[in-house]
Amino acid sequence: RAAGLTRAAHALRLVPPPVLWLVMERATEAPDTARLLRGTGVSYRHLTYPENFTADGVGTEKERHHQRNVALGHVEEHRLDGVVLFAGLGDVYDLRFFDQLRQIRCMHCPALQGYKATRLQVWLPCSFHLSIDPLVNW
Incomplete structure (x- = not known):
């Protein structure tokens, strides 16, 4: 696990900011991971959960x-x-992938089965446009 986190941190350090890395894991593994994350140089939030x-x-x-x-x-x-x-x-990701992610301005998500509205649009504060359309023949 430490090797994978270190490799991911090295890759994320190459991505121009802002990048926020959310790391999730069981609470029992948190102390070792927290020590590792502090030295990565990447902005992160370390989230834990008690379930095993x-x-x-x-x-x-x-x-x-x-x-x-x-x-x-x-x-x-x-x-x-x-x-x-x-x-x-x-x-493994090519760094150009992260550049392409930054170019996203509009996202489309199909509605869940049983959704009754004809169309719902939500404007998010980050200038992303989320457009939800009902599914047809699903």
């Missing part, structure tokens, strides 16, 4: 979903602006 998905035998997929929900809850609670990218420690 490994001991419960529910698998890593449920834990990944939980981590995403923790991150999105933090983004919503603190009204953070920008693009959220869920990246694993083993993922």
Whole structure:
């Protein structure tokens, strides 16, 4: 885990600011990770949760979903602006990818099944435009 975090930190240091790295993990692993994150030179928020998905035998997929929900809850609670990218420690990105992310000004998300409105538009303070259309034939 330390090697993956270090590699991710080295990559994120190359991305021009502003970048905020949200790191999610079980609370039992937090002290070691906190020490590592302090030395990365990357702006970060270290979020933890008490659940132990490994001991419960529910698998890593449920834990990944939980981590995403923790991150999105933090983004919503603190009204953070920008693009959220869920990246694993083993993922590799070309730095041009981050340049392309900065060019995004409009995002489109299809509505969930059963959504009744004909069209909903939400203007976010970060100048992103989120347009939600109802699904057709789903």
